[in-house]
Amino acid sequence: MEFLVALMCGVMVAAAVYLMLARNVLRFLFGLILISNAANLLIFASGGLTPESPPLIEYGMDAPPEGVANALPQALVLTAIVIGFGLFAFALVLVYRAYQTMGTLDSDEMRLAEPEDRA
Amino acid sequence: MADDGTDRRFLGGPAGWISILLPFGLFLWFAQHIPAVAGGAVLRWDVEWIPSLGVTLGILLDGLSLSFALLISGIGALVTLYSASYLGGHPHYVRFVCYLMAFMTGMLGLVLSDNLLALFVFWEVTTVSSYLLIGFNADEAKSRRNALQALVVTGTGGLAFLAGIVLIGTAAGTFSISAIEGSLADHALYLPIFWLVIAGAFSKSAQFPLHFWLPNAMAAPTPVSAYLHSATMVKGGVYLLARMNPSLGGTDLWFWTLAIAGGFTAVFASVLAIRQTDIKQVLAYTTLMALGTLVLFIGVGTDYALEAAMAFLLVHSFYKAALFLMIGVVDHGTGTRDATVLRGLGRAMPVTMLAAMLAAASMAGLPPLFGFVGKEFLYKAALGAPAMIWVTGCIFAASVLMFVAAGIAAWRPFTGPLAETPVEPHEGPWPMLAGPVLLSVLGLAFGLMPDWAEALVAPAATAVAGRPVEVDLYLFKEVNAAFVLSLVTFATGFVLYLLHGRLRSGLARFKPRFDPGWDRLMDGVAAGAAGLTGLIQTGRLRRYIFVTFLALGLSTAVAVWRAGLSPEIPPLDDLEVKHWSVLTFILAGALLTAFTNSRMTAVAALGVVGIGVALVFIIFGAPDVAITQLLVEVLQVVLVAVAMLKLPYLNHEYVKTVRGWDLLLAISIGAMTTVILLAVQAAPLDLELTAFFEEASAPLAFGRNIVNVILVDFRALDTFGEIAVVAVAALGAYALLKGVRRPSP
Numbered sequence: 034m035e036f037l038v039a040l041m042c043g044v045m046v047a048a049a050v051y052l053m054l055a056r057n058v059l060r061f062l063f064g065l066i067l068i069s070n071a072a073n074l075l076i077f078a079s080g081g082l083t084p085e086s087p088p089l090i091e092y093g094m095d096a097p098p099e100g101v102a103n104a105l106p107q108a109l110v111l112t113a114i115v116i117g118f119g120l121f122a123f124a125l126v127l128v129y130r131a132y133q134t135m136g137t138l139d140s141d142e143m144r145l146a147e148p149e150d151r152a
Numbered sequence: 153m154a155d156d157g158t159d160r161r162f163l164g165g166p167a168g169w170i171s172i173l174l175p176f177g178l179f180l181w182f183a184q185h186i187p188a189v190a191g192g193a194v195l196r197w198d199v200e201w202i203p204s205l206g207v208t209l210g211i212l213l214d215g216l217s218l219s220f221a222l223l224i225s226g227i228g229a230l231v232t233l234y235s236a237s238y239l240g241g242h243p244h245y246v247r248f249v250c251y252l253m254a255f256m257t258g259m260l261g262l263v264l265s266d267n268l269l270a271l272f273v274f275w276e277v278t279t280v281s282s283y284l285l286i287g288f289n290a291d292e293a294k295s296r297r298n299a300l301q302a303l304v305v306t307g308t309g310g311l312a313f314l315a316g317i318v319l320i321g322t323a324a325g326t327f328s329i330s331a332i333e334g335s336l337a338d339h340a341l342y343l344p345i346f347w348l349v350i351a352g353a354f355s356k357s358a359q360f361p362l363h364f365w366l367p368n369a370m371a372a373p374t375p376v377s378a379y380l381h382s383a384t385m386v387k388g389g390v391y392l393l394a395r396m397n398p399s400l401g402g403t404d405l406w407f408w409t410l411a412i413a414g415g416f417t418a419v420f421a422s423v424l425a426i427r428q429t430d431i432k433q434v435l436a437y438t439t440l441m442a443l444g445t446l447v448l449f450i451g452v453g454t455d456y457a458l459e460a461a462m463a464f465l466l467v468h469s470f471y472k473a474a475l476f477l478m479i480g481v482v483d484h485g486t487g488t489r490d491a492t493v494l495r496g497l498g499r500a501m502p503v504t505m506l507a508a509m510l511a512a513a514s515m516a517g518l519p520p521l522f523g524f525v526g527k528e529f530l531y532k533a534a535l536g537a538p539a540m541i542w543v544t545g546c547i548f549a550a551s552v553l554m555f556v557a558a559g560i561a562a563w564r565p566f567t568g569p570l571a572e573t574p575v576e577p578h579e580g581p582w583p584m585l586a587g588p589v590l591l592s593v594l595g596l597a598f599g600l601m602p603d604w605a606e607a608l609v610a611p612a613a614t615a616v617a618g619r620p621v622e623v624d625l626y627l628f629k630e631v632n633a634a635f636v637l638s639l640v641t642f643a644t645g646f647v648l649y650l651l652h653g654r655l656r657s658g659l660a661r662f663k664p665r666f667d668p669g670w671d672r673l674m675d676g677v678a679a680g681a682a683g684l685t686g687l688i689q690t691g692r693l694r695r696y697i698f699v700t701f702l703a704l705g706l707s708t709a710v711a712v713w714r715a716g717l718s719p720e721i722p723p724l725d726d727l728e729v730k731h732w733s734v735l736t737f738i739l740a741g742a743l744l745t746a747f748t749n750s751r752m753t754a755v756a757a758l759g760v761v762g763i764g765v766a767l768v769f770i771i772f773g774a775p776d777v778a779i780t781q782l783l784v785e786v787l788q789v790v791l792v793a794v795a796m797l798k799l800p801y802l803n804h805e806y807v808k809t810v811r812g813w814d815l816l817l818a819i820s821i822g823a824m825t826t827v828i829l830l831a832v833q834a835a836p837l838d839l840e841l842t843a844f845f846e847e848a849s850a851p852l853a854f855g856r857n858i859v860n861v862i863l864v865d866f867r868a869l870d871t872f873g874e875i876a877v878v879a880v881a882a883l884g885a886y887a888l889l890k891g892v893r894r895p896s897p
Contacts, residue, residue: 034731035722038768039829041738045761047822048742050701054694054814056806059799061697063745063754066788070765075825077769077777079832080842087773088846088858095850097858102773105842108862110769110777112874118784119881122791126885129795138800140693147691 038078045071058128058138065124069117073110080106163583164236164245171249172236175228175256182213182221189218190607192614196266196330210266212330215611219462220263220391222608223469224384228256230587231379234477237583238375238484248288252379255281259384263391268317268327275313275356278385279306285380286372298368301670305365309355313392316348320399329395337403346400349392350409357389357443360417364666367424367436374480377432378587382439383473387465390446394461398618401453410451411539415546417444422553426652427659431479431489431561435472438515438557441550442468445530448546452537455613455621460529462612463625466605467514467526467595474511474591475561478504481584482565487574491560496570500577503585505566510592512562514599516555516645517638520627522598522605524638527551529625531634548641555645556652563649602626698817705821712827719830730771737764749807751796759789776859 045067052064080103088104090097132138135145163169185195195213213221232252239245258277265271280303287299317327323341324332336342353359358366369381380386393410400406421440428434442464449461481504482497483489498505514523530551534544570577579585598605602625610623628635648655688699741760748754762785769778845858845866855861863871 034727035833036724036830037727037731037735039826039833041735041764041768042829043822043824043826044739045742045822046825047818048746049818050821051746051811051814051818053697054701054811054818056694057802058693059751059802060754060807062792063758066758067742067745067761070761071825073781074765074768075829077772077774078829081833081837082772084771085773087775090850090856090858092856095847097846101846101858103837103839103842104845104858104862107774107777107859108867110774111780111859111863112870114777114780114784115874116877118787119878121788123881123884125791125795126888129798130888132799139803143693144691147689 034082035078038074038082042071042075042078045074056139056141058131058140058143061140062121062124062128066117066121069113069121073113073117076113077106077110163233164240164249167246167249168232168236168240171232171253172229174253175225175232178260179222179225179229182218182225185213185218186222186607189213189215189611192611192620194330194615201267201270205269207269208267208328209270210328210330211264212266213264214615215608215613216391216394216462216615217263219465219608219612220384220387221260223466224256224259224263227379227383227469227473227587227591228252230473230590231375231477233583234378234480234587235373235375237581238480239373244288248285248373251281251284251288252376255285255380255385259388262388266329268320268329271329272310272314272317275352275388276307276310278380278388279303279310279356282306282369282380282385285376286369288373288376289371292371295371298365298371302365302369304674305362306355309352309362312348312355313352316345316352319345319348324399329399332399334399335402336399342400342403343405346403346405346409349396349400353389353392353447354413355389356392357386357447358417358440359389359413359444359447360420361666363417363421363440364670366440367433368667370432370436374432374476374483377436378473378476378480381436382476383469386439386443387446387469390443390450390465393447393450394458394616397450397453397458397616401450407451407453407538410447411543414444414446414448414451415542417441418448418550419444419546419553422550422557423659425557426553426560426655427662429491429656431482431491431494431565432476434491434557434561435475435479438554438561439472441554442472445547445550448543449530449533450616452533452543453617454533454537455617456529456533456536458616459609459613459621459623460526460533462609462616463529463605464526465612466598466608467522470591470595470598471511471514471523474507474588474595475515477584477588477591478508478511478562481580481588482508484584485575485580486577491564493571493573494565495568496566497577498566499570501566501579503579503589507585507588507592508562508566510596511588512558514592514595515561516558517551517641520596520599522595522602525599525602525605525625525627527641528634528638531637532632535633535637544637548637551641552645552648555641556648556655559645559649560652599627698814701817701821705817705824708821708824708828712824715831717827717831719827720834721830722834730767734764734767734771737761737767747807749802749804751799751802754802755789755792755796758792759785762788774859776857 049064049068049071052060052067055061083100083102086101088097088101088107128138131143135143137143163172188195197211199209201207201209232249235248235252239248242248255278258274258281261274262271262278265274283299283303286302287295289295319341320332320336321327323336323339323345326332336345355362366381366386370377372381418441421437421444425434425437425441428437446461446465449457449464479489482494482501485501485504486494486497488494510521514521517523517527530547531544534540534547537543606623606625609625610621613621613623738761741757741764744757745754745761748757762781766778766781766785769781845862849855849858849861853861853865855865
C-alpha cells in the first residue's frame with residue numbers, strides 16, 4: 034500500500050501544479066486544495082502506515098497495545114487540515130473580491146501592481 | 153571675509169571649532185608617540201569588538217601607521233581650518249564638517265587597525281564619505297555623476313579586497329595583520345589573494361587602468377581635494393600595499409605588477425598633467441603620478457626603495473596639500489583656475505605666492521627643499537633596483553614632467569605682467585593661508601634638516617620591509633649618479649617648461665577616452681538591469697509560479713541526485729480491493745479536476761479526492777483525522793459552490809489548450825514527490841516521540857485518545873496557533889467582503 038499512497042501523492046501534486054499554473058485563478062484555487070490534500074497525505078504516510086488500529090488506550094491500561102498507528106503524524110495532519118481550510122477560505126474570498134474589483138479571473142489581465150507598459 | 157555679504161561667524165561657529173580642535177588634539181596625541189616609535193617600539197591596544205567573529209579592534213601603532221596618522225590628523229587640522237573660511241558661510245557647512253570628520257575617523261581607523269576585517273570596515277567608511285564629499289555640490293549633475301563613479305570604482309575594488317581578506321584569513325588562519333607569520337607567497341591561495349588585494353589597492357589609489365575616477369573627483373570642494381584625493385584617502389591603497397608587503401611581497405609577480413602599473417601610471421599621469429589648463433586638474437594628475445611612484449617603489453621592495461617611498465610619501469603630502477589649498481585661495485581670490493589666464497598674481501597675493509613657490513619647488517625637486525631629498529632617494533633606489541632601466545626611466549620621465557607641472561601650477565600664475573581675471577585679485581584670509589604656508593615651510597624645514605624626517609621614515613620603512621631598515625636621509629653628500637641625474641632632470645624640465653605651451657596644444661590632440669567608455673558601461677548596466685527585470689518581472693502571475701515551481705523542482709532534483717535516492721517499488725502482494733478502489737478514486741478525481749472545463753465537475757472531482765484521502769485515513773487507523781477531513785471537504789465544496797454563483801464560467805479555450813511545458817513541470821514535480829515519499833518510507837522510522845506520547849498520555853494527561861491528547865495537551869500551543877490562523881483568516885475574509893456592496897461589473 035505504501036507504493037499506492039506514494040503514487041497518489043505524486044499524481045495529486047502533479048495535477049495540483051498543473052492547475053496552479055493555469056491562467057484562471059479559480060483553477061489555481063482548485064490546485065491549492067489539491068496540493069494541501071497531497072501534503073497532508075504525504076505527512077501521514079511518512080509516519081508509517083499501520084492498518085486498522087487507531088492509537089487509543091484501553092480502560093484499565095496505561096499504554097496502548099503494541100502496533101497501534103503512529104499518533105504524532107495524525108496530530109500534525111489534523112492541525113494542517115484545519116489551517117489548510119483557513120487558507121483556502123481566505124483565498125476564495127480573495128478571488129471573489131478580485132473578481133468584484135477587476136472584473137476578471139484571468140491572472141494575465143490582473144495588472145494593477147505591474148502595468149503592461151512597464152515591462 | 154564679510155565682503156561677500158554672507159553671515160560668517162568666527163571660524164565657522166561651533167562646528168568649525170570642534171572640527172579644527174579634534175584633529176589637532178589627535179595630532180598632538182599621535183605626535184607624543186614619535187619618540188617611542190622612532191626607537192623601534194610597536195605600540196598596540198586591543199579592544200574586543202565582535203568576540204563571536206574574532207574581530208578585535210586592535211590598534212597598531214608602528215612607523216607606517218604613525219606616519220599616516222600624523223599626516224591624516226595634521227593635514228586634517230589645517231584643512232578644517234581652511235574649510236572654516238572657505239565654506240564657513242555655506243548653508244550646508246555643518247553637514248560638510250560631519251562628512252569630513254566621518255572621513256577622518258575612517259581613515260585613521262584604516263591605518264591603525266590591526267584586524268583586516270576592521271580595516272575593511274574603515275576602508276568602506278572612507279569610500280562612502282568620499283562619495284558624499286565629491287557629491288557635496290549635489291545640485292550639479294556632474295558632481296553627482298563623478299561621485300557615483302568614484303563610489304562604484306572604489307566600492308567594487310573594496311569588495312574584491314573583502315574577498316581577498318577572507319582568503320587571507322583562510323590562508324593565514326588569522327585576520328590580525330601582525331599575527332600573519334612570514335610570507336604567504338608559497339600558499340596555494342597566493343594568486344587569488346594577490347589579485348584581489350591588488351584590485352582593492354589599485355582602485356583606491358587610482359592606478360592605471362582604474363585611474364580615471366580621481367581627476368573626476370576634483371568636482372569636490374577644494375579642501376576635500378587637498379585632503380582626501382591627494383594627501384590621505386588615495387594613499388589608502390598605497391598603505392594597503394605597504395602593509396601587506398611583508399606577507400604578499402617579494403615575488404616576481406608582485407614586483408612586475410606593481411612596477412609596471414605604478415611606473416606606467418606615473419608617466420602616463422604626468423603627461424596628462426601637462427595637457428591640462430585647469431590648474432586643479434594639473435594637480436590631480438600629478439597626484440596620480442605620485443601614487444604611481446609610490447606603488448612602483450613598494451613593488452621594487454629593496455631597502456632603499458622602501459625608504460625612498462616612505463620619504464616621498466611625506467614629501468608629497470606636504471607639497472601637494474599645500475598646492476591644492478593654494479589653488480583654492482587663487483580660485484577664491486581671482487575667480488578662475490585657468491593656467492592660460494592667470495599671470496602676475498605675485499603682487500596682489502604675496503603670501504599665497506610664497507607658499508606656492510616653496511611647495512612647487514619641493515614638487516620640482518629643487519634643493520634645498522624636502523622634495524629634493526625625496527627625489528635623490530628615488531633616483532638612488534631606482535639605480536639600484538632590479539629592472540633598473542624601466543624603473544629609472546619611469547621615474548626620470550615623471551620627475552621631468554613634474555618639474556614642468558610645478559612651473560605651470562605655481563611659477564607662471566604668480567610671475568610676469570598681471571593679467572585680467574574675473575575678480576580683482578586679492579589675498580585670502582589667514583585661516584586659508586595657514587595651511588599652505590605651514591605645509592610648504594615644513595617642506596623647507598625638512599629639506600634643511602632631513603634628520604628630523606628620519607624619526608618617521610626609518611620606522612615606517614622598517615614596518616613595510618618587515619625587517620630593520622637603516623635610514624640616513626641627507627640633503628647633499630657627494631656628487632654621485634643620482635645627483636647628476638637630478639641636474640639632467642632640471643635642465644630637461646626647464647627646456648620643456650619653456651616649450652610647455654606648444655607641448656600642451658600638441659598633447660591636446662591625444663585624448664585617452666575613459667569617461668565615455670565608463671558612461672557606456674554604466675548605461676549598459678542600466679539597460680541590462682532593465683532587460684533582466686523585463687525578463688523576470690513579466691507581470692504575469694503564472695510565470696512567477698512557474699519559476700517558483702521550477703526552482704523547487706530543480707533544487708529537489710539536485711538533492712535527490714546527490715543523496716543517490718533510487719526508488720524501490722515495495723511488494724504489492726498484500727493489496728486488497730479497498731486499496732485499489734481508493735487509488736482509483738483519487739487518481740480519477742485529481743486528473744478530472746485538472747482537465748475538466750466545467751467548474752461543477754471540478755468541484756465534484758475535488759470532493760472525490762478529499763473523500764479518497766479520508767478513506768486512506770480510515771483504513772490506516774486515523775478516524776479522527778478522517779472525520780475532520782470529511783467535514784472540511786464538505787465545507788469547501790459548499791463554499792466553492794456558493795462563490796460560483798457570483799463567479800464567471802471557466803474559459804473553455806484556455807482549459808482545452810494543453811500547456812506542454814507546464815504539464816512537463818507538473819509531472820516532474822509529481823514524480824519527484826513519489827520518489828521522495830518512497831525513499832522516506834523505506835528509511836527506518838524514529839519513533840521516540842511517538843513512544844513518549846503513548847506512554848505519557850494516560851498517566852500524565854489522563855486521556856485515552858492519544859491524538860486528542862497531543863492536540864489539546866502536549867501541543868496545546870500549536871492548536872491555539874491553529875485556531876488563531878483560522879480566526880485571522882475569517883477576519884480577513886470579513887474585511888474583504890465588507891467592501892463589496894456594489895453590483896459586480
